[in-house]
Amino acid sequence: MSQDPREPLFQFAEQGLKSALKAERRIEPGSNLRASWEELLKEACACTRCELYKYGTQTVFGEGSLDASIVFVGEQPGDQEDLAGRPFVGPAGQLFDAALVDAGIDRSTTYVTNAVKHFKFIQRGKRRIHNKPDAGEIEACRWWLEQERALIRPAVTVALGATAARSLIGKVVTISRSRDEPQTLADGSECWVTVHPSFLLRIPEPDRRREERVKFVRDLKRIKARAEKLAA
Numbered sequence: 001m002s003q004d005p006r007e008p009l010f011q012f013a014e015q016g017l018k019s020a021l022k023a024e025r026r027i028e029p030g031s032n033l034r035a036s037w038e039e040l041l042k043e044a045c046a047c048t049r050c051e052l053y054k055y056g057t058q059t060v061f062g063e064g065s066l067d068a069s070i071v072f073v074g075e076q077p078g079d080q081e082d083l084a085g086r087p088f089v090g091p092a093g094q095l096f097d098a099a100l101v102d103a104g105i106d107r108s109t110t111y112v113t114n115a116v117k118h119f120k121f122i123q124r125g126k127r128r129i130h131n132k133p134d135a136g137e138i139e140a141c142r143w144w145l146e147q148e149r150a151l152i153r154p155a156v157t158v159a160l161g162a163t164a165a166r167s168l169i170g171k172v173v174t175i176s177r178s179r180d181e182p183q184t185l186a187d188g189s190e191c192w193v194t195v196h197p198s199f200l201l202r203i204p205e206p207d208r209r210r211e212e213r214v215k216f217v218r219d220l221k222r223i224k225a226r227a228e229k230l231a232a
Helices: 007-023 032-044 079-084 091-103 135-152 162-169 197-201 206-231
Strands: 070-074 111-114 121-124 127-130 156-160 190-194
Touching: 032 135, 070 135, 070 162, 070 206, 079 091, 079 127, 091 197, 091 206, 111 135, 135 162, 156 162, 156 206, 162 190, 190 206, 197 206
Parallel strands: 070 111, 070 156, 156 190
Antiparallel strands: 121 127
């Protein structure tokens, strides 16, 4: 019998499942919701919908509470996320966690994922440099994001950055013009748009960086209040 060419992917699926399950503890293991999410995770970890699966270490699926009222969507995993198999654990993730604390949001009560589940990069010596996903890769991975949201059914979905906004809304949007008002998604739920935490890390001027961080925390506070109102 010939070997299944996707066998290494299934090995990564098992690794990814173990990593994700460590972070998701709010839903009882025997529940139908938990079982559906675990099955979706296994399928995603063996995904070949676009070429990125050939280059990343593993699929980086979402993690968090499956009964979350807020789902945060980033762009794609970075170098550290690709190695760990978990979203938002690198420098941008640390900034994100700190901003959540300032906004009064407990990350463990939210669900955090990315629009694209594999790390796209350019190799420069020993370093892997982030490379922005293209439209085809965003569209190929959109199915997984839609399935995650369909299971969780959040009151509010947050697009962290332009790539996430494009995946969720289905078109290119300008963050500065979109961050003050919610967008209505196809399922009728609300999507709020704000910057990606990595944007703050790239600002060289300390004063401007502090100013943009204040705006980011302001956005998170407003999102928290809106999610609580919708969930009431």
